């Protein structure tokens with residue numbers, strides 16, 4: 001996957017890749033509210049969003065039965081291991097789980113994204129097609145979020161200076 | 169080392185929680201912990217309350233301090249005089265902004281590092297970081313900053329560091345009441361700001377969720393509280409480092425115990441969830457009476473306290489009370505195939521159990537006579 005590809009899941013479900021796989025997999029993802037969306041549109045992020053390349057997902061027509069879906073955040077990285085805190089998207093009442101995994105479990109193209117604070121989705125289920133027998137699969141997909149722009153960083157710094165003066 | 173079931177806890181051996189407010193001449197220390205999270209509610213006597221840290225009630229999702237004070241009939245809007253955020257970790261700040269909004273007469277106390285330009289930049293960036301939708305650390309802190317800014321009253325915020333006196337009443341015909349900060353040291357505040365600099369994103373770096381590092385414990389505010397003949401040490405998550413000028417070492421090197429005539433305590437809210445990193449031998453000699461009552465919360469994300477911690481604390485104290493049973497790591501029931509898959513690839517798994525709120529309630533007369541109660545989720549060793 002190209003490094004410029006950006007997680008576009010907050011824009012619209014229709015911008016997700018067309019493979020049956022993801023259309024069936026993805027239950028409503030965190031959608032941006034209108035005002036957030038407008039802010040996004042005016043930011044440099046939009047340019048990147050427009051350049052978005054569909055994440056790599058096989059274009060084969062698989063049928064899938066998703067048994068588990070989590071959203072997660074990397075909370076620690078240690079040599080060849082990383083630890084994620086997972087929130088259950090299918091049963092949101094379930095408590096979070098913390099799981100330590102080998103970096104090898106992640107697609108090599110996404111391994112560079114493993115760092116504290118990185119966000120991911122993890123799906124576990126069965127898939128099958130007319131040509132292939134039913135198989136178990138587990139797919140960890142790191143979200144590629146827009147990069148910080150100079151403007152955003154400058155604005156935050158100015159705001160921080162204003163607040164610092166107020167609280168001093 | 170993770171906790172196992174080999175340690176026996178003595179469950180129903182303490183009375184229940186008292187569900188009415190304490191009389192004005194009775195102090196209270198109530199410790200709450202849902203598994204990951206900590207909140208301490210203190211009655212300083214004379215109807216005045218002080219809150220240290222915040223976590224959410226799993227049932228109502230509101231700050232547990234509000235639920236509790238309401239349940240015992242305390243007018244928290246007028247009677248809570250201070251809220252201390254002991255450090256910037258999500259297990260200690262969840263719901264603190266709501267607490268502050270509802271306790272309209274309370275000042276907010278915290279380390280100045282949390283209101284440094286570096287910290288304020290992070291909270292300002294949060295507004296632009298909508299992608300990382302559940303950045304609870306920064307979201308909560310951002311709400312606090314915005315609320316305080318909106319009040320247009322900077323005096324509602326007071327910075328706290330070692331030797332800072334929040335309250336000191338020592339006069340005739342009055343029960344002595346003191347609440348004094350043992351930490352953070354000046355160096356800890358500076359180091360904490362340096363660590364916040366490392367969290368600042370750089371231009372063209374990818375958005376991530378801010379993960380406040382473990383080193384934020386540097387900044388933790390430990391408290392010495394006195395009410396009459398009772399003294400209590402509330403250790404927050406203060407740790408013991410190699411550096412002589414930060415953490416517990418700084419407390420002992422500073423000389424404040426003698427300078428401020430801090431009396432030895434009978435009750436210890438063990439620091440850093442009972443973990444070894446929060447331990448310093450001099451806590452037990454210089455700050456505590458022999459065999460104090462030890463209380464703590466768990467941090468199930470890191471298996472704290474572990475078996476060794478529990479054994480050590482049992483030996484050092486007359487009783488050890490923990491808000492939740494650390495040996496219980498209730499597994500989530502997954503689909504069978506999901507379970508198989510997880511078992512085959514996960515090197516370690518922890519369930520973050522936060523569905524039940526443990527509560528330990530200590531009430532004390534000015535002569536230091538204690539009445540201790542706990543609810544069904546808390547355990548005694």
Ligand SMILES: [Zn+2]
Nearest residue numbers: 257259260405
């Ligand atoms: Zn903690």
